[in-house]
Amino acid sequence: MRPASPTRPRRVSLATREALWALAFLAIPLAFFLFIRIWPAFQALWLSLFNWHADPGQRVFVGSLHYQEMLQDPRLGQALRNTVLYTLLGVPTQLVLGLLVALLLNAITRWRDVFRAIYFAPYVTPAAAVAWVFSWMLSPNFGIVNEILGWLGLPAQPFLTSPTQALATVTLVVVWQNLGFQVVLFLAGLQNIPRDYYEAARIDGASSWQLFRHITLPLLNPVMVFSAVIGTIGFLQLFTQVVNLNFNDQGGPLGSTMTLALYIYQQAFLRLNLGYAAAITVLLFVLILVITLLQLRLLSRRVEY
Amino acid sequence: MLRVLVPLLVLFGLAWAQSPVTITYWQYDFRSKVEAVNELIKRFEAANPGIRVRHETFPYDAYQQKVATAIPAGQGPDVVNLFYGWLPTWVKAGYLQPLPEDLAKVLDNEFAAIAQASRVGGRLYGLPTAVRTLALFYNRDLLSAAGFRTPPKTWDEFIAIAAKLTVREGNRYTQLGYAMAPDGQDHHLVREVLVRQFGGRPYSDDGRRVLYGDAAGLRAFTFYTDWMRKHNVGILGNQFFPGNNAYRDAFIAGRVGMIIDGSFAIGTIRNGARFNWGVAELPNERAGARKVNYGSFWLHGLTPLATGAKREASIKFLQFLTSSETQRYWLEKVGELPARKDLIKDPQLTLDRVYGPFVISLAYAKATPFVDELGQRKVMTDAINRVLLENKDPAESWRMAAAEEQRLLDAFWKDWR
Numbered sequence: 009m010r011p012a013s014p015t016r017p018r019r020v021s022l023a024t025r026e027a028l029w030a031l032a033f034l035a036i037p038l039a040f041f042l043f044i045r046i047w048p049a050f051q052a053l054w055l056s057l058f059n060w061h062a063d064p065g066q067r068v069f070v071g072s073l074h075y076q077e078m079l080q081d082p083r084l085g086q087a088l089r090n091t092v093l094y095t096l097l098g099v100p101t102q103l104v105l106g107l108l109v110a111l112l113l114n115a116i117t118r119w120r121d122v123f124r125a126i127y128f129a130p131y132v133t134p135a136a137a138v139a140w141v142f143s144w145m146l147s148p149n150f151g152i153v154n155e156i157l158g159w160l161g162l163p164a165q166p167f168l169t170s171p172t173q174a175l176a177t178v179t180l181v182v183v184w185q186n187l188g189f190q191v192v193l194f195l196a197g198l199q200n201i202p203r204d205y206y207e208a209a210r211i212d213g214a215s216s217w218q219l220f221r222h223i224t225l226p227l228l229n230p231v232m233v234f235s236a237v238i239g240t241i242g243f244l245q246l247f248t249q250v251v252n253l254n255f256n257d258q259g260g261p262l263g264s265t266m267t268l269a270l271y272i273y274q275q276a277f278l279r280l281n282l283g284y285a286a287a288i289t290v291l292l293f294v295l296i297l298v299i300t301l302l303q304l305r306l307l308s309r310r311v312e313y
Numbered sequence: 314m315l316r317v318l319v320p321l322l323v324l325f326g327l328a329w330a331q332s333p334v335t336i337t338y339w340q341y342d343f344r345s346k347v348e349a350v351n352e353l354i355k356r357f358e359a360a361n362p363g364i365r366v367r368h369e370t371f372p373y374d375a376y377q378q379k380v381a382t383a384i385p386a387g388q389g390p391d392v393v394n395l396f397y398g399w400l401p402t403w404v405k406a407g408y409l410q411p412l413p414e415d416l417a418k419v420l421d422n423e424f425a426a427i428a429q430a431s432r433v434g435g436r437l438y439g440l441p442t443a444v445r446t447l448a449l450f451y452n453r454d455l456l457s458a459a460g461f462r463t464p465p466k467t468w469d470e471f472i473a474i475a476a477k478l479t480v481r482e483g484n485r486y487t488q489l490g491y492a493m494a495p496d497g498q499d500h501h502l503v504r505e506v507l508v509r510q511f512g513g514r515p516y517s518d519d520g521r522r523v524l525y526g527d528a529a530g531l532r533a534f535t536f537y538t539d540w541m542r543k544h545n546v547g548i549l550g551n552q553f554f555p556g557n558n559a560y561r562d563a564f565i566a567g568r569v570g571m572i573i574d575g576s577f578a579i580g581t582i583r584n585g586a587r588f589n590w591g592v593a594e595l596p597n598e599r600a601g602a603r604k605v606n607y608g609s610f611w612l613h614g615l616t617p618l619a620t621g622a623k624r625e626a627s628i629k630f631l632q633f634l635t636s637s638e639t640q641r642y643w644l645e646k647v648g649e650l651p652a653r654k655d656l657i658k659d660p661q662l663t664l665d666r667v668y669g670p671f672v673i674s675l676a677y678a679k680a681t682p683f684v685d686e687l688g689q690r691k692v693m694t695d696a697i698n699r700v701l702l703e704n705k706d707p708a709e710s711w712r713m714a715a716a717e718e719q720r721l722l723d724a725f726w727k728d729w730r
Binding site for chain 2: 059060061062063064066068143144147148149150151154158163164166169170171251255256257260261262263273274276277278279280282
């Protein structure tokens, strides 16, 4: 006698079915991600091994040549240093100012939304327009900023036209533009912190600084990490403001505002060295990946109360 | 049977021959040029019923990027407008195909000499409609108020006028004699004009070697940077005035006595300036010395996408765009100088108070043999800025420039095929 085989139709459990459906829906964004994001990244890697030609049949394989060229390109070195400098200057400034403004806005109840809207406005203004207005305000001879410095008895500054000041000036413009976004993030974070913690701490006699140091700051950590990562990626890819703030000598004066992204753009599309440009995108990709992973590792802390 | 078939075939063949070929023309977005080309296409299509021309334009900032990506994708133009300085780069990367030999003869016989820069490696890759040169724009009102009745003929006169017109109140300038513009046209002025005027040569005849690094070149370069450092002719346009073309905008605002600019600036200055202004040939090193100028142009090239019937139609359209008739229309409509010799000789043009100095300069203008226009422009702009912004020794800055530009030339020619 054969043992009764379990011939009952196989039932898929509800949980599995839900998971399958979820996967089916996820497949669409996944496909998008693979073909629109990941695949071109690999193509760039492939492209970086060739000398560019409009006709794919005539692209000459050069192996690691472009990577060797990168080592001997002082203008690339300058762009790389500038990009790191932008990030080191810009991200902390953006975080500190953003937090400061958010704390102030959190302390008031009247007009908070109006102020928030005002701070947010620059973020939604086109970068080209922002750059244009700033280049007028910062004009060394006729600009309002030097006018104000004059009233204060301070000497006029060359700002964007000086190789030593241009990078910091561009950074400030970018920070000004990003500030609103930063403030909104921090405000949301602040409003998520339960009031009870503060009340309990206050009853125990904690000072305002202690409240900030031991409740606000730790509980804002997730927002902080998010802002730092997004801000860093933004500064590492800086492009539009740099182009528009010195339109006739993009990345100048003397290459002092040149970024990796702008250098890639110029090599690829204005000088048709798409192979070399692809090699630099690989460098930028690695840079962003390493820094982001480091940040996530160093900054993330689980805080529970 | 044959009696039916033959006429049918003939009819079919005729229909096929008549079926319109559509070609695509690309240029960057500049209002008067777009309108002019639209009108020209109408005329061309009326004269060539079998050909349709699609006209597509892009903002200037995005133009090269569009071309760079569209042609490899097979989606781009058949006839494309480009700056002559980009030509070698585009040819090397396979973005253009050579024109037939009979057009090369037309170039040699009928076009201004600077248009020879449409050749790369001995082959012709395009023809221009219009050309441009440099000249001195001056504010007649400011000059005469300071007691100068005529524009300067020599650089010494230029310096004297400019120094007198430069006005400083407290720690700011209210007026400049000359607005320095290294990233405007001054990098051309130094490289092609001053270097030659001081007895040097910017490049070897084949364009593969930088020669301006010698003593004559250095004298020219030092002379230029001394305008600001020693002679007080003015300051950098972009430190004086805001905006993308600060030197030109400041001139239009009536705050600068003189600028050096291309004939392409005539329209903007004419529309903007609310004072009496004039144009003069570039000053010379001394009266009677050999004159030099920098000439440049945009040309129409044939891309590899133009094949078969499209190639034939594209060549026809290219010939039409560079014909005498078109060039005359272009001068009226866009205000750019014609590229054909017979039109340039027209006394109406040479005697014109605005166009005249540019047209006359065309006879002795040279086009820099760029192979990496952006890279070479940066080399020269940076050479000037190192001295003016960082107080670097001119000799050191000039040596660095010559070395860096030679590296760019070598990089281009080393794997030229």
